[in-house]
Amino acid sequence: MKLRRLAALLLCLGLLAGLAGCAGDAVQISVWRRSEGSVAVPESRRLPAGTELIAGLAAAFNSEPDEPGLTRAAPEGADILGWRLEGVELKLEVSQGWAELEGFERTVAEGCAVLTFCGIEGIERVSFYLLGQRLGPAMDAGDLILAAEMEAE
Amino acid sequence: MSGREGRNRKRRRITERVQFKFVLSFFLLVTGLIVLLNTLPIAASRDLVFKEKESSLLGQAAVVSSSLSGLDRMTPDSVGQVMDLLELSSSSRFLVTDAAGLVLYDSDQPAFEGRYALLREVQYALNGKQMFGSRFASGAFFSAAALPVRNGGLILGTVCVYEYDEAQAELLLSILNRMVGISLAVSAAALALTVVFSRALTGRITRLAEAIRVVRGGDYEHRLKPEGNDELTELCEEFNNMTQTLETTEQQRRRFVSDASHELKTPLAAIRLLADSIEQSEGMDEATMREFVSDIGTEADRLQRTTEKLLDLSRRDDGAAAPRTPVDLAEVSASTLRLLAPLAEKLGVTLGCEPQPGCVILAPEDDVYQIVFNLAENAVKYNVEGGSVDIRMRKEGGKVLLIVEDRGIGIPESDLPNIFSRFYRVDKARSRERGGSGLGLSIVHDAVAALGGSIEVAAREGGGTRFTVYFPEPEKGGGGQ
Numbered sequence: 001m002k003l004r005r006l007a008a009l010l011l012c013l014g015l016l017a018g019l020a021g022c023a024g025d026a027v028q029i030s031v032w033r034r035s036e037g038s039v040a041v042p043e044s045r046r047l048p049a050g051t052e053l054i055a056g057l058a059a060a061f062n063s064e065p066d067e068p069g070l071t072r073a074a075p076e077g078a079d080i081l082g083w084r085l086e087g088v089e090l091k092l093e094v095s096q097g098w099a100e101l102e103g104f105e106r107t108v109a110e111g112c113a114v115l116t117f118c119g120i121e122g123i124e125r126v127s128f129y130l131l132g133q134r135l136g137p138a139m140d141a142g143d144l145i146l147a148a149e150m151e152a153e
Numbered sequence: 154m155s156g157r158e159g160r161n162r163k164r165r166r167i168t169e170r171v172q173f174k175f176v177l178s179f180f181l182l183v184t185g186l187i188v189l190l191n192t193l194p195i196a197a198s199r200d201l202v203f204k205e206k207e208s209s210l211l212g213q214a215a216v217v218s219s220s221l222s223g224l225d226r227m228t229p230d231s232v233g234q235v236m237d238l239l240e241l242s243s244s245s246r247f248l249v250t251d252a253a254g255l256v257l258y259d260s261d262q263p264a265f266e267g268r269y270a271l272l273r274e275v276q277y278a279l280n281g282k283q284m285f286g287s288r289f290a291s292g293a294f295f296s297a298a299a300l301p302v303r304n305g306g307l308i309l310g311t312v313c314v315y316e317y318d319e320a321q322a323e324l325l326l327s328i329l330n331r332m333v334g335i336s337l338a339v340s341a342a343a344l345a346l347t348v349v350f351s352r353a354l355t356g357r358i359t360r361l362a363e364a365i366r367v368v369r370g371g372d373y374e375h376r377l378k379p380e381g382n383d384e385l386t387e388l389c390e391e392f393n394n395m396t397q398t399l400e401t402t403e404q405q406r407r408r409f410v411s412d413a414s415h416e417l418k419t420p421l422a423a424i425r426l427l428a429d430s431i432e433q434s435e436g437m438d439e440a441t442m443r444e445f446v447s448d449i450g451t452e453a454d455r456l457q458r459t460t461e462k463l464l465d466l467s468r469r470d471d472g473a474a475a476p477r478t479p480v481d482l483a484e485v486s487a488s489t490l491r492l493l494a495p496l497a498e499k500l501g502v503t504l505g506c507e508p509q510p511g512c513v514i515l516a517p518e519d520d521v522y523q524i525v526f527n528l529a530e531n532a533v534k535y536n537v538e539g540g541s542v543d544i545r546m547r548k549e550g551g552k553v554l555l556i557v558e559d560r561g562i563g564i565p566e567s568d569l570p571n572i573f574s575r576f577y578r579v580d581k582a583r584s585r586e587r588g589g590s591g592l593g594l595s596i597v598h599d600a601v602a603a604l605g606g607s608i609e610v611a612a613r614e615g616g617g618t619r620f621t622v623y624f625p626e627p628e629k630g631g632g633g634q
Contacts, residue, residue: 037273038273039271039272039273039275039276040271102253103252103253103254103279104252104253104254104275104276104279106253107253107254107255107269107271108254108271108276111269111271139269142268143267143268143269144268144269144271145256145265145268145269145270145271145272146271146272147272148246148248148270148272148274148297148313148315
């Protein structure tokens with residue numbers, strides 16, 4: 001008898017948890033961050049229900065990471081300001097600070113942005129614009145090397 | 154628990170046995186040592202390989218970096234030309250990037266060229282640091298080194314060198330496997346030897362426990378055969394000594410019970426015989442009847458004396474101690490001789506005493522009287538007509554000595570070791586005839602021992618016996634207890 005009551009209680013709790021999950025309808029996303037140990041690593045974030053995916057990703061990309069040991073992919077002042085999707089290419093409007101990035105700093109920032117947005121279905125390439133001016137060629141995830149593991153020949 | 158159950162061996166779980174604990178602890182110790190001995194050399198060898206890789210890869214990176222540093226601008230073509238001129242190790246992979254991390258050259262995977270390397274080693278090198286990392290996993294050493302390519306104060310790009318080495322890893326793994334094999338064999342041998350040795354050890358303990366059970370069952374003649382020369386051998390020897398003492402004590406107890414029964418039975422039998430004679434003899438004349446009644450009184454006195462002495466010995470065995478007071482041996486001796494004077498006169502024995510002032514001991518007064526009286530009475534009783542008894546005392550070496558000697562019949566040398574045993578008589582017939590119980594000297598011995606003293610007996614030159622009692626001298630300022 002006790003076992004039945006317990007099972008019923010657990011079923012109710014499960015249903016409540018399920019309903020709460022449906023009501024929240026949060027989306028799990030990966031935002032690539034800079035890390036001292038591995039240059040670029042993904043950070044799991046949840047977008048609130050009803051948030052537009054690309055806009056939510058851009059906002060998350062511009063925000064500070066939650067996980068300790070991670071930093072923003074782009075330095076302070078280098079932000080994604082807007083976006084437009086043309087076919088499979090996502091065109092990101094970036095700030096002046098972004099355009100002024102040089103060398104590896106810019107590679108890491110753009111690489112992390114590419115990895116973040118190419119994770120969305122339907123986006124294959126990402127390009128960067130400042131005031132409508134293209135900053136460089138569009139990049140996809142294949143343009144980036146994240147590990148240089150060697151194997152026996 | 155019945156006697157039979159008590160004799161049975163107690164059943165124990167295997168984990169409760171000493172042998173199991175011994176084997177387990179020794180095995181764990183050996184295993185721990187083996188693990189340590191296996192781990193340390195492998196770790197040391199691995200570190201050596203890491204060092205060798207670091208030196209080798211950074212050296213190669215330095216050569217490439219130095220060669221590229223002469224370039225004004227690093228492009229895929231210019232870098233490729235320089236790399237083609239260098240004689241590079243074919244076992245290593247060389248990756249060259251520009252300052253943005255763009256791969257300009259990859260000796261192993263040309264497909265990487267034109268892609269951006271988001272790699273830690275590139276990041277380190279572009280920050281102006283040299284970097285080396287190596288790890289041993291999946292049967293291979295994977296090592297990476299990176300150096301910046303500098304031109305003046307400017308960092309043009311990076312050189313990364315990678316190496317995937319299975320040969321050294323195989324060597325290390327084969328050594329490890331061999332050591333594991335040897336270790337397993339050694340562990341198995343250690344385990345087997347531990348089982349054998351612990352069984353030998355616990356077997357001796359088990360035999361000792363079995364022997365204790367046998368002795369507890371009443372077999373005091375049981376002895377263990379000592380094996381070896383270790384602590385357990387000592388334990389076996391002590392067990393045998395203890396059993397010997399038990400056996401002797403048991404024999405003494407049996408003899409005492411037998412002697413006591415006999416000593417009590419003899420006067421009782423005499424009383425019964427005399428009483429029966431009076432009862433059954435009609436018309437017995439008054440003189441004979443008086444004689445019989447007198448004999449009954451004598452036997453009753455003997456019975457009373459024996460009983461009193463047995464009670465006294467029993468009291469001493471129980472350890473009952475009377476309060477101690479300072480007692481002057483000269484006074485006690487004089488008093489005793491006064492008591493014995495009629496008997497001595499009757500037997501024609503001369504009594505003598507040399508009182509020595511200051512021979513005071515700390516003891517119960519009654520005990521000292523008993524000691525002096527018993528020794529002096531024996532000396533008078535077992536004397537010859539015209540013989541003498543002398544009592545002397547003196548202080549010597551922190552002791553107070555009491556010497557009682559006679560010129561009597563003496564004690565045979567063979568009887569001397571036994572004269573303090575209970576109911577032991579040198580001449581049984583003469584002893585009974587003179588009213589002896591065979592307990593007097595036992596009481597003296599026990600009383601002296603209780604006072605912390607000792608007693609010696611020796612044949613006196615010219616005939617007779619000398620008893621010397623050594624009492625401890627009281628500490629100065631010590632009072633009675």
